[in-house]
Amino acid sequence: MKTTAGFDLVPKLSCTSPEDQKSWNTFISQIRTQYPSNPNVQFKENYILFKHFEAEEHHPMLPYIGHKFLRFSSSINPNPGDNSILNSDFLSVLHTVCGIAKNIFGKKFRWWRDDLKEDGEGFYGWQEVWESWASYDMPNDPTPSPPPNINPLASPLFKVQTIPSKGRGLIATVNIPTGTRILTESPLFTIPSPPIPSLETSISKTLKPLSKEKQSAYHSLHNNYQSPSSTSKIKTPPLSGIFKTNAIPCGYNSSIAGIYLTICLINHSCIPNTYHNWNENLEQETIHAIRPINAGEEITISYISESMSNPRRKRLQECFGFDCQCQLCTSDPKQLESNDERRQRILELNESIMSNVTASYSTTTIDSTPIDCLKDCRRLIGLLGQEYDGSAVNFEGGAYYDAFRVCIRQGDQARAKVMVGRAYEMRVLCEGEDSESSRDLKRLVMNPTVHKMYGLSMKWRSEVEDVPEGLEGEEFEKWLWREG
Numbered sequence: 001m002k003t004t005a006g007f008d009l010v011p012k013l014s015c016t017s018p019e020d021q022k023s024w025n026t027f028i029s030q031i032r033t034q035y036p037s038n039p040n041v042q043f044k045e046n047y048i049l050f051k052h053f054e055a056e057e058h059h060p061m062l063p064y065i066g067h068k069f070l071r072f073s074s075s076i077n078p079n080p081g082d083n084s085i086l087n088s089d090f091l092s093v094l095h096t097v098c099g100i101a102k103n104i105f106g107k108k109f110r111w112w113r114d115d116l117k118e119d120g121e122g123f124y125g126w127q128e129v130w131e132s133w134a135s136y137d138m139p140n141d142p143t144p145s146p147p148p149n150i151n152p153l154a155s156p157l158f159k160v161q162t163i164p165s166k167g168r169g170l171i172a173t174v175n176i177p178t179g180t181r182i183l184t185e186s187p188l189f190t191i192p193s194p195p196i197p198s199l200e201t202s203i204s205k206t207l208k209p210l211s212k213e214k215q216s217a218y219h220s221l222h223n224n225y226q227s228p229s230s231t232s233k234i235k236t237p238p239l240s241g242i243f244k245t246n247a248i249p250c251g252y253n254s255s256i257a258g259i260y261l262t263i264c265l266i267n268h269s270c271i272p273n274t275y276h277n278w279n280e281n282l283e284q285e286t287i288h289a290i291r292p293i294n295a296g297e298e299i300t301i302s303y304i305s306e307s308m309s310n311p312r313r314k315r316l317q318e319c320f321g322f323d324c325q326c327q328l329c330t331s332d333p334k335q336l337e338s339n340d341e342r343r344q345r346i347l348e349l350n351e352s353i354m355s356n357v358t359a360s361y362s363t364t365t366i367d368s369t370p371i372d373c374l375k376d377c378r379r380l381i382g383l384l385g386q387e388y389d390g391s392a393v394n395f396e397g398g399a400y401y402d403a404f405r406v407c408i409r410q411g412d413q414a415r416a417k418v419m420v421g422r423a424y425e426m427r428v429l430c431e432g433e434d435s436e437s438s439r440d441l442k443r444l445v446m447n448p449t450v451h452k453m454y455g456l457s458m459k460w461r462s463e464v465e466d467v468p469e470g471l472e473g474e475e476f477e478k479w480l481w482r483e484g
């Protein structure tokens with residue numbers, strides 16, 4: 001005999017409560033981990049569908065957006081007969097989903113089964129439950145989590161949307177080619193990173209003269225530090241929590257950090273598809289696509305420079321308070337291991353190149369290794385392309401710049417010009433032509449000899465006109481890298 005059973009969340013989750021969002025994201029992420037490859041648990045665009053034989057009018061679903069959820073339920077056969085294989089499989093799924101939900105939502109979790117009085121009845125009426133189910137599949141949920149005060153810069157390139165396990169994020173609304181400047185944004189405010197005890201006071205003083213709208217826009221940003229962390233029992237005060245979650249340094253290693261109303265909605269990825277940069281000339285933060293981004297794809301940046309998975313996770317947890325759910329970090333352990341191996345080789349090559357290039361600034365260094373150093377640069381560029389899904393232009397540009405320094409130190413202007421030309425093109429893709437480092441590189445493209453390493457040795461002497469004509473593809477590369 002069939003019956004209906006399931007659970008309700010009472011009260012329903014709020015669309016403006018970051019805590020509710022966070023619990024729901026944790027719930028969805030645990031369901032994902034639990035069912036990486038069960039054909040009956042299907043991850044659709046807007047919800048997870050649990051297919052099973054006993055379901056009559058609908059298969060149970062879990063939406064990715066928590067505040068849409070009222071009930072998870074289905075008809076079941078508590079005494080399975082002939083169809084026992086499929087049915088008992090679903091009973092085990094139901095048991096697992098309920099166990100995870102109970103654990104995360106505590107008192108909000110209300111189990112019921114309509115043939116058992118002691119388990120009570122569902123809390124919500126069926127009419128509203130059906131309406132909530134119908135809302136799961138509504139495209140472009142118009143009321144995800146952005147509180148009303150936030151007004152992300154209107155852009156035809158992206159929209160703000162709730163992303164499973166990450167809160168809000170930016171989604172491309174059109175195909176975006178590499179090098180597109182997706183955003184430039186002035187900070188809401190900047191402050192020098194003060195010592196932690198005075199952070200709350202500094203932010204409070206900075207916010208005071210701002211308009212009410214700007215102050216509430218600040219408060220509407222995500223705060224990942226609402227409860228004490230596992231490592232420290234002390235609760236982070238609210239203004240500091242928002243700052244720690246969102247602040248971006250104004251430039252590499254800068255002690256000044258800025259808050260942005262739109263850029264701070266961009267989530268982190270360990271294989272990001274955009275590059276963020278503080279443009280000193282514009283006094284704005286810019287976001288550029290570093291590989292083609294398809295419409296519907298999430299726009300991501302990297303919050304950190306750590307490359308290996310363990311230090312990466314540790315840093316993201318310690319400094320930003322979250323467990324990374326990006327494509328790389330949620331890939332299977334074997335995949336992650338092979339990425340780590342490649343990243344380890346990248347780090348080693350990079351270190352070796354850096355120590356050679358840095359040492360060769362000195363006139364007294366006997367430079368016996370420039371050819372090896374060039375080889376390492378080429379190898380590094382190859383590995384970077386593989387590791388970062390073709391999106392390593394920022395790092396590749398660095399490798400071309402190192403190769404430029406090797407060549408110019410030896411007086412080889414022809415190769416130096418090609419190398420720095422490529423470094424420049426890549427910098428422009430990441431930062432645009434108007435950034436300070438793009439301009440510095442352009443000066444070197446115009447005249448490589450202005451670099452201070454020029455002429456420390458003249459072993460490979462050549463003029464810029466000596467770039468051979470008529471060589472193409474691999475032939476040209478062989479000449480460029482002095483191979484063969």
Ligand SMILES: C[S@@+](CC[C@H](N)C(=O)[O-])C[C@H]1O[C@@H](n2cnc3c(N)ncnc32)[C@H](O)[C@@H]1O
Pocket residue numbers: 165166167168169221222224245246264265266267268269320321322323324325326
């Ligand atoms: C600067 S905010 C980004 C916008 C945020 N998602 C929101 O809803 O406003 C940073 C927070 O987003 C979430 N987040 C960003 N990247 C993430 C990732 N790769 N995995 C999981 N959560 C992420 C974390 O809660 C993090 O503290």
